[in-house]
Amino acid sequence: MITVLFFAQLRDQLGCESVSVNAEGIRNLAELRAHLLEEHPDWQPYLGLESLLLAVNQTLVKLDHVVNSGDEVAFMPPVTGG
Secondary structure: EOOOOEEEEEEEHHOOOOEOOOOOOEEEEHHHHHHHHHHHHHHHHOOOOOOOOOEEEEEEEEOOOOOOOOOOOEEOOOOOOO
């Protein structure tokens, strides 16, 4: 299983803070995101954003990063300050 966490306003927009996904057949974050959008098409406006930050096991990565069973994946909106 892959644990997927959603942070900040993304958590509010999706209406949940985490989901568990069977890792079988999922090789990277792009495939994980595609799987999530197939299961939850209404998440497209939020998970489909190119500006999202992605982390695997608390390290920022890109969509082509390999994921494995037992990984913790985080989707986060970009951080802004002021």
